[in-house]
């Protein structure tokens with residue numbers, strides 16, 4: 117394809133049309149010139165396809181924190197390659213991933229989707245993942261550039277970050293990946309960075325990304341995250357997504373060209389990026405977009421099961437209670453979330469998994485018939501009641517609710533359409549209308565004061581017969597949170613008699629458009645949940661504790677379901693939902709059973725008030741559709757755990773570096789990253805008493821010793837590197853892996869710097885009784901810091917230390933090397 121020639125053939129109108137999507141997921145095609153459209157799809161732990169929920173089935177891979185915990189670059193690359201195959205099955209040529217924003221606080225709702233608190237680990241793993249995708253001909257979209265470390269007010273918050281923290285931390289993973297893996301696309305964040313929306317931020321998109329890093333790929337906005345016509349075009353945002361363009365409507369762009377605010381060369385540069393993207397994704401050669409298919413591949417199943425297990429971090433293993441020996445067990449209790457497969461967090465990362473393996477089933481299969489396996493749920497964990505579906509019929513007597521859509525704002529006049537929907541929840545993403553009514557006849561199968569839960573985007577009234585049960589008089593101020601099920605519902609009880617018929621009617625009006633609702637502005641949405649009183653009030657807690665009482669071992673599965681840990685909403689505490697009920701379950705089980713093993717399915721660290729009372733703890737993250745198998749493989753020793761924490765687990769929320777500044781001032785819409793460069797272990801190194809488990813930590817069923825650590829040179833020069841080698845001896849009874857971590861500590865100098873920063877790592881697998889060589893290369897930029905005074909990277913001369921360990925605090929050796937002269941260099 118001759119790009120300049122094609123560019124020259126395009127009319128102005130055609131050029132403008134290429135600068136925004138054709139629809140929700142595709143770029144614009146131009147038949148006259150055979151310009152194809154390209155379909156993109158989320159990302160990152162699967163390729164979901166076009167539908168947000170309930171779409172064509174897809175493979176659900178381990179979430180990024182789980183992958184990060186493997187510290188395994190090759191695995192990240194293999195996952196990327198598998199995702200490329202998945203993308204083909206969904207007709208997509210580009211995946212909206214990886215997410216590389218850092219874990220600034222353990223409350224980040226989307227941390228599960230990104231990798232770590234450390235920019236180096238994040239950058240290296242993300243680069244491998246990108247390579248995996250792109251080697252197979254599918255583009256990666258690194259996101260969200262930049263400063264999207266929180267979900268609260270994500271579309272309107274101004275993130276104030278000093279340039280040093282920006283360069284050393286938050287931009288670093290992007291920089292590493294852009295330089296090492298050249299992602300074909302990059303997505304801007306919704307938020308503002310230092311006063312400018314990311315999509316119109318000339319400093320970020322032009323100065324840093326294109327000029328300093330030499331990025332030559334496509335820059336697209338987050339969905340609804342284009343905030344201007346002129347600024348975004350001039351700053352370097354190529355593509356407004358989704359389409360059709362709001363800020364890039366033809367008349368808007370044309371008038372800005374006519375006024376001289378946007379130059380033709382700028383339009384051409386943006387169009388060129390789009391054409392280059394189409395070329396890279398092979399669309400000119402294969403223009404068709406194939407239909408979505410569900411292809412459940414055995415090799416993906418194996419990769420997911422193994423990857424999920426490799427990411428599991430063994431935090432505690434007293435009395436070597438793990439691995440369990442099925443032959444020695446008569447009874448095992450699996451309580452809590454044992455019958456839930458927490459494959460992924462919530463939001464756009466979620467996929468409709470081909471299948472989900474729950475831990476209980478995996479235990480049944482692995483323990484065999486001779487072990488009695490007991491179960492107790494322990495309590496309900498729903499954030500909102502399940503959508504109402506049972507025992508309801510529409511106005512014609514068929515199952516479901518009658519949905520009437522009105523053009524008017526108050527359900528007056530004749531409806532524009534009448535249909536039936538299955539449940540009492542409704543959110544039409546595309547088709548807007550003024551108001552809706554939802555009606556059903558409810559005939560209770562059992563009498564009781566049943567529970568109703570309701571929330572909506574706009575004002576609503578809910579009637580049972582003639583009684584008003586809910587009267588919602590204000591629009592929801594968190595449309596994104598609502599979309600992902602994270603907004604708290606209003607709850608009520610209503611006394612129903614078995615067999616009687618009740619007429620239920622919901623009236624809901626479209627909300628006013630407000631700045632934080634983005635593309636969801638003005639959209640209607642209702643959630644109507646229901647639960648029988650008998651189910652709601654059943655004493656699940658006592659039953660679970662009883663199940664655990666006399667069992668040989670009690671496995672307590674705890675975690676966050678997708679509505680608790682999700683895009684669109686931050687967590688509000690490190691305490692497990694609901695209000696610590698899972699902590700109470702662990703403590704109660706530990707009071708009746710001496711052999712308690714806790715399995716945690718979360719993307720973020722949680723508070724562990726019961727830690728001293730249990731024998732073992734494993735952090736299993738969100739491991740994907742094989743979650744049950746991955747966990748049970750570790751519990752029974754089929755896999756020797758080798759995962760290492762990609763973030764510090766703090767003792768409590770008040771012990772975290774951004775505690776006072778997360779999520780910032782939500783009234784004034786400002787967050788200040790006052791902790792500067794000290795997040796994660798950069799902070800805990802100076803406050804060790806605040807960490808419960810350090811960065812890089814993880815136990816094994818084997819025992820490793822690191823010996824003969826050597827440096828190949830005592831001097832590090834600009835442009836050069838030093839290499840550290842070490843022998844890893846496996847003194848334990850089984851094969852396993854160890855991660856040799858190399859941190860660099862600067863000499864004292866005029867600038868206050870972190871005690872040490874991660875500069876390299878190597879994961880080695882060693883057979884029992886054998887040893888293997890680990891080799892880690894440390895590059896010159898590992899010793900640099902960002903000098904705000906000079907606006908450059910700076911290195912001061914002196915004696916540095918290469919600190920070799922198996923976590924940020926388990927240090928094996930510290931070797932000196934020297935930088936002979938002060939150096940500054942341009943970014």
Ligand code: BGC
Nearest residue numbers: 158159212259338339464683
């Ligand atoms: C998310 C993006 C995602 C996009 C499309 C946005 O709300 O922030 O990460 O790729 O939606 O689903």
